[in-house]
Amino acid sequence: MPSAPYQEINPPQRILLGPGPSNVHPRVQQAMMAPVLGHMDPYFYTVMEDTMSLLRYLFRTKNALTFPISATGSAGMEAGLCNFLEPGDVAVIANNGFFADRMINIASRCGAEIIRLDAEWGRIIEPEAIEAALKSQKKVKLLALVHAETSTGVLQPLTEAAQLAKQHEALFLVDAVTSLGGHEVAVDDWSIDICYSCSQKCIGCPPGLSPITVNQKAMETLKKRSHSVSSYYLDLSLLSKYWIRDGSRAYHHTAPASMFYALHEALVLIADEGLEARIQRHAEHGAALQAGLEAMGLVLHAQPGHRLSTLTTVCIPEGIDDARIRQRLLSDYSMEIGGGLGTLKGKVWRIGLMGYSSSEQNVLLVLSALEKLLADEGYKTETGAGIKAAVQSLRK
Amino acid sequence: MPSAPYQEINPPQRILLGPGPSNVHPRVQQAMMAPVLGHMDPYFYTVMEDTMSLLRYLFRTKNALTFPISATGSAGMEAGLCNFLEPGDVAVIANNGFFADRMINIASRCGAEIIRLDAEWGRIIEPEAIEAALKSQKKVKLLALVHAETSTGVLQPLTEAAQLAKQHEALFLVDAVTSLGGHEVAVDDWSIDICYSCSQKCIGCPPGLSPITVNQKAMETLKKRSHSVSSYYLDLSLLSKYWIRDGSRAYHHTAPASMFYALHEALVLIADEGLEARIQRHAEHGAALQAGLEAMGLVLHAQPGHRLSTLTTVCIPEGIDDARIRQRLLSDYSMEIGGGLGTLKGKVWRIGLMGYSSSEQNVLLVLSALEKLLADEGYKTETGAGIKAAVQSLRK
Secondary structure (H helix, E strand, O other): OOOOOOOOOOOOOOEEEOOOOOOOOHHHHHHOOOOOOOOOOHHHHHHHHHHHHHHHHHHOOOOOEEEEEOEOHHHHHHHHHHOOOOOOOEEEEEEOOHHHHHHHHHHHHOOOEEEEEEOOOOOOOOHHHHHHHHOOOOOOOEEEEEOEEOOOOEEOOOHHHHHHHHHOOOEEEEEOOOOEOOEOOOOOOOOOOEEEOOOOOOOOOOOOOEEEEEOHHHHHHHHOOOOOOOOOOOOHHHHHHHHOOOOOOOOOOOOOHHHHHHHHHHHHHHHHHOHHHHHHHHHHHHHHHHHHHHHOOOOEOOOOOOEOOOEEEEEOOOOOOHHHHHHHHHHHHOEEEEEOOHHHOOOEEEEEOOHHHOOHHHHHHHHHHHHHHHHHOOOOOOOOHHHHHHHHHHHO | OOOOOOOOOOOOOOEEEOOOOOOOOHHHHHHOOOOOOOOOOHHHHHHHHHHHHHHHHHHOOOOOEEEEEOEOHHHHHHHHHHOOOOOOOEEEEEEOOHHHHHHHHHHHHOOOEEEEEEOOOOOOOOHHHHHHHHOOOOOOOEEEEEOEEOOOOEEOOOHHHHHHHHHOOOEEEEEOOOOEOOEOOOOOOOOOOEEEOOOOOOOOOOOOOEEEEEOHHHHHHHHOOOOOOOOOOOOHHHHHHHHOOOOOOOOOOOOOHHHHHHHHHHHHHHHHHOHHHHHHHHHHHHHHHHHHHHHOOOOEOOOOOOEOOOEEEEEOOOOOOHHHHHHHHHHHHOEEEEEOOHHHOOOEEEEEOOHHHOOHHHHHHHHHHHHHHHHHOOOOOOOOHHHHHHHHHHHO
């Protein structure tokens, strides 16, 4: 017998303003109480069909293969890369953040040769750099960009990149982990061939799933592979036989039913709110937070004009203890914000306003809490300045 | 806007007697209502530590690296293989069922050369065959067997195989997807180096996680790889930096908090029941079901003496419509049983009695339902014979 007395799970109720997970709407949480069904149950197929249809709305696509991968966002990234890259392929990949770096890591595990698009962390990749890379002597198979870089808070423009990829006959892969459901992601209009996200950020579902959409052009490429896909679990040809209704549903893996229910409910909430209104909500709260932080004399890390509304990076002022502030946010406010990742560790905080967490009350509370805790550390700012600027921004 | 009116999820309450998922105890379902936490939250770490400790109890191991992979059982299989096999390695793998076949598929995606241990579906792999394969001219790196073959209902003996693997310095990998929590799986006593399972069968949690345990010997092998592991998501070296407490917890992916809560609660229920009592419960109900089916004149598919108590394969009588019976079980009894997989499609039914679903009432109900529906199809059997034999078996 295990020696410890194991108690019921009783986690604190946190205000989740980190890089994700975000808070979950009670209706989404409640959906997980629905009875588990087998993955071949006729009713379960209707849940799958609905989910695909709702995801197409969210991704703004007509792609048949639009479904959640049964694992978290990093697995979506892996699925997006390992199905389309095989040994010897050339990929052009952004190199301006922690998740761009992860894409490079995964692509190199696929045996691909990688041309890196370098930019400082906190800046976008310029179209000129993309064009130069695509024009290199080598035939480029895939261009991969991170739409919303969770480590830097940068929103990467995509339309020119998409045109360049098309022109050079490369597949265009976009990581929309921190944008889908909070920023516009128009897969078809923007000519994105492969796009994935996660469940636990702007979609507002618990972590565990990774929505992905793949167009016909990309699926054709998949058929021409000379090696099998390294991963069985993420093999899109096999997954499509389970997900695409064509008379038969070939068993691939046991679908995580409770997570699917939660995702379905989160997507219904998005449809109820309306995608445009939801994006507007994220924009307003993000702008208010950023106005407030700047009014407190803090410096935003991401390139002006290319800032995410879903996740804000703010530089930690000289002499302020990163860990102590985040620890006190947790203990005094039960509020989570993110620390810096990779080269930004100890240099920035990451404040997420995503999904159900993107609310006026959270903007006001995080500014108020930061003002209080920074003042305790000796950082000087006018009392209430941050909150005031945020409210002014909200009333605009 | 999506055109369909999307309704709340309202799945029927099924009696899940298929190959998994099994029914979920109300306490396990309730655990998913706990608030989602960030994957770096101090409280969340305590949930992780408890879960690892409870899993060690279940796997009967002291292995430090004992944790749930954040994806379903098939991903556990992939993790078990892709971390230890690289191009050019030789693996000896069972070839006597659908999931053995899946292991071969995944191992070949890793670039391994495979020596197949052939046996008829429904029969075990004999130790002599294992010894012959390990004695082949080639240096074998890994021996892989399925403990409980979900497609055939066979329980593979493991102790001799483990000794042979040790003798030939091969790693011993065991798939315990349909046994862990229902049959004895003694990882340390049986000298298993790598063992994985799933959450949704005998553990009684919803699908979505794959518990795995890996000993030090296997982890040493991992360090000596010459190629990086093909999968980032399933890379055990990276995952161990998140899971093993050593001062730092390196972020790898966003842990599916709600699923972890459910698994934790399911494991607490197992500890409360006691592993021995739980295995005994599965044994008694499995035996009663099998006695009942045989008393109805039905033929069990799996080799006598090597039958699972968690999943029973029974041959579909001549002239009986497989799909219609299963359809009527669903519509008249809201009960799911499994059809045959692969070469057994249309030839057997698979009746699971796993976790919370392994109960006297389910044994009686499935026998009663099958008797009624088979009689409607013209199959002749003495009324009540199945139930009577089951009860006699239970009272033994």
